[in-house]
Amino acid sequence: MINTLILQAPAETTRYLIAGYTVIFGIMLLYVVSLVVRSRNLKREIENLKQLDEEKK
Amino acid sequence: MNPKPRLLAILDVITILLFLTAVGMVFFYAPLEAVMGQVQRVFYFHVANAWVGMLGFMVAAIAGIAFLRKGDRKWDIVGLSAIEISFVFFFTAIVSGSIWARGSWGTWWTWDPRLTTAAICELVYAAYFLLRQGIDDPDRRARFGAVYAILSFISVPLTFISIRIFRTIHPVIIGSGAAGAEGSFEMAPKMLQTFMFSLFTFSIIFVDLLWHRIRLGKLAEETENLRLKTLQ
Numbered sequence: 001m002i003n004t005l006i007l008q009a010p011a012e013t014t015r016y017l018i019a020g021y022t023v024i025f026g027i028m029l030l031y032v033v034s035l036v037v038r039s040r041n042l043k044r045e046i047e048n049l050k051q052l053d054e055e056k057k
Numbered sequence: 058m059n060p061k062p063r064l065l066a067i068l069d070v071i072t073i074l075l076f077l078t079a080v081g082m083v084f085f086y087a088p089l090e091a092v093m094g095q096v097q098r099v100f101y102f103h104v105a106n107a108w109v110g111m112l113g114f115m116v117a118a119i120a121g122i123a124f125l126r127k128g129d130r131k132w133d134i135v136g137l138s139a140i141e142i143s144f145v146f147f148f149t150a151i152v153s154g155s156i157w158a159r160g161s162w163g164t165w166w167t168w169d170p171r172l173t174t175a176a177i178c179e180l181v182y183a184a185y186f187l188l189r190q191g192i193d194d195p196d197r198r199a200r201f202g203a204v205y206a207i208l209s210f211i212s213v214p215l216t217f218i219s220i221r222i223f224r225t226i227h228p229v230i231i232g233s234g235a236a237g238a239e240g241s242f243e244m245a246p247k248m249l250q251t252f253m254f255s256l257f258t259f260s261i262i263f264v265d266l267l268w269h270r271i272r273l274g275k276l277a278e279e280t281e282n283l284r285l286k287t288l289q
Contacts, residue, residue, distance in 0.1 A: 016159055020157060024103075039272075046280055
């Protein structure tokens with residue numbers, strides 16, 4: 001009876017579920033953060049370049 | 058740089074809501090699979106990530122054709138943006154698939170036709186960035202990028218059909234799989250609903266991210282032009 005119950009139970013794979021979704025959520029978050037950071041840096045660079053251009057004039 | 062369009066702001070909110078719903082469905086709505094257990098839940102977002110990968114590579118190939126026909130640099134930005142997003146999502150699909158394989162097959166990696174073609178596909182697109190890095194002239198870079206995006210797209214259908222034409226242990230979700238496939242399962246209605254909803258959600262995530270990435274590409278182009286103007 002106990003053997004039958006053990007055989008019928010799903011495999012214990014919770015740690016792989018956690019690992020899988022940590023990777024999925026982690027990479028997605030990193031990518032979104034990278035978009036925000038790159039956008040902010042480019043905006044800052046544009047401001048600096050515009051300022052340099054005006055100083056040249 | 059233009060302010061964020063209202064439509065994009067609305068799309069951001071819709072995307073977040075869809076994503077949270079999909080996460081809820083994966084963890085609380087879809088039933089536990091009888092053999093593999095919890096690790097089977099990785100499958101929903103694993104496939105959705107792979108789908109976004111293939112979708113973006115296709116968009117990049119179409120953008121490549123559009124660029125070669127019209128010569129408009131905006132298509133280069135679209136192609137680059139699509140490949141960048143897809144590269145990230147396809148990488149996630151490979152890694153999450155590897156974790157699923159460890160829980161289901163008992164190994165992190167095997168040189169199965171699907172895994173091999175997926176790895177080749179990712180490497181092919183990694184070379185796209187290297188190619189672009191090596192070319193200074195923007196027009197030349199766009200032209201070479203477009204041709205490369207079109208040619209490299211061959212690896213995408215090859216990856217997709219690999220599990221249908223070769224002997225493989227990778228399960229086929231849509232259609233009939235090989236006899237030796239391990240980790241196949243019958244999808245209960247709630248599993249199918251979660252699966253389809255995840256695919257839909259990730260398609261919207263792709264559109265939303267693509268829009269943001271195109272805006273970033275335009276910003277980069279503006280910066281490059283300003284830099285050239287300042288240096289002159």
